[in-house]
Amino acid sequence: MKIDLNEYGPLISDKNVGNKIYVLIKDGLSNSDVVEIDLMHITTMATFCAKQIFGKLYLELGSSKFFERIKLFNSNEDLKIIIKMGIQNAIDEHKHHS
C-alpha cells in the first residue's frame, strides 16, 4: 500500500497532523503487509511529530517488523536524521520505563 504525505507538507510541525499521519499508516498496516510512504515534498518534520509517528510505530512493531513493513521513499537526509531522532527518543524512554 502506498501513502503519499505530500498533502501534509512541506513542514510537519503540528501534533494533530502528526496524529492523522500515524492513523493513516496504522490503517495501512492493518490492510497491507508493506506500507510505502512517500516523503518527496516533506522538507522537514518537528522531532515531536517524528516521535509521535515513527517512534510510536517502531515500538509497536519492533525493529525487524518496522524495517520489513515500512518503506520510506524520497526522504531528504535531514528528514532521515529527524525521523531517527524521534525513534531513538522513543526507544530510550521505553527502556527507561521498563
Place this chain on the structure above:
Amino acid sequence: MMIDLNANDPKIEIVIPAILNGSNIQSFLRNVSIIFSLEGKRVENYALNLTNLKKINVLGMLLIYKVIEYAVERKCFALPHIYYFDFMEDKWDEYAFIPLINAYIKQEDTDRKLRALNVQMTDKFILAPQPLLRNGNFTNEYLKQKFLPKINEYYVDKPKIISMISTCFSEILLNFWEHAVNDTKSIMIADGNNNYMEIACADTGNGIISSLRSNPKYSKMDAEKVIALSIQKNVTSKENTYHMGYGLWIIDQIVTSVKGRFHLYSEGVAHINDYGKTKVIKTGFWKGTIVYLALPLENAKSLTDIDAFKNKFENIKIDFI
C-alpha cells in the same frame, strides 16, 4: 511627526533606547519590566517614549509591539501616551505593524488584522508578524501556502538554507505551542536576504521557566539553572509524552555550527549564544518567552553537516528507499 494621545504630562515614562536589536536588548527589558506588575491597575499618565530610536531590527519591532499589546489588553494604563518620530512609523510600515499598532490604539480586532498579513518579497524577505496558533489550521495553512513556498522561491537552488530555516521554524513552532497558554499571543516575525535570516518570536503567556518548573525535576531550581537546562537535550516540561525536549537543543546546535546567534529570554533570565559562545545572564523580567535567532546563510548547514547529528543513530535500521 510626534503623536501624543493624551495632553496630560506623563508620570511614568518608559524610554526605549536608541538601539534595539539582538545586541542591545538588556536596557529595554529593564525599562519595560514594570508593565508586568501593572495588570488591571489602569495607571494614569503613562507614556511610552520611542523618540530616541535610531536603529531597530525584527526583535526590537516585535518587543515594542508586544509591550503595547500587553499594556492595552491587560489594562495596565489609563489613556496612555505614545511618542514616536517618522523613523518608527517607517519601520512599523516596513514590517507591516501599522494595522496592528493602529488596532491597539483604536481598540480594533487585532486577531483579524494578524490574519490579513502576508509575506513581503522585496530586495529582502520579510515575514510579517504572524500569530502562532495551536488550535485551528491557520498557522499550518499559512506556512504551507504562503510562507514556505516563498522561502523556497527566495532561496531557490539553496537546499541547505531551506533545510536549516525549515528545521528552526519547525522546532520554534512546536516549542511555543508547548509552553504558551494563550495561543494568539505568540507572535513570530522574520526577515532575511541572501546573507542572513533573523527570526524573533515572543509571547507574554506562560514562560519557559514556569513551564519547565511544572516538571517536579525542575520545580526547585533557580531560574538561571532552568534556562541553562532548557537548551539541553531531553529537557521538557512534558515527559512521557511525544515531547522530546530536543527543539531548543537542535536550534542551539545549528546556531553554534554556523556561528549565528540564539537568544532565549524568559522571566528575568536569558540563555545567550553569540557566535558559538554561550552564557546565562540575568535580565529585566519578561512575562513569557522571547526567542531570537540570527542565522548567517553564507555557510548554511544541514543537520548532516553538524557533528552532533552526523553518523548518529546508526543502530536504528530504517528502509529508506
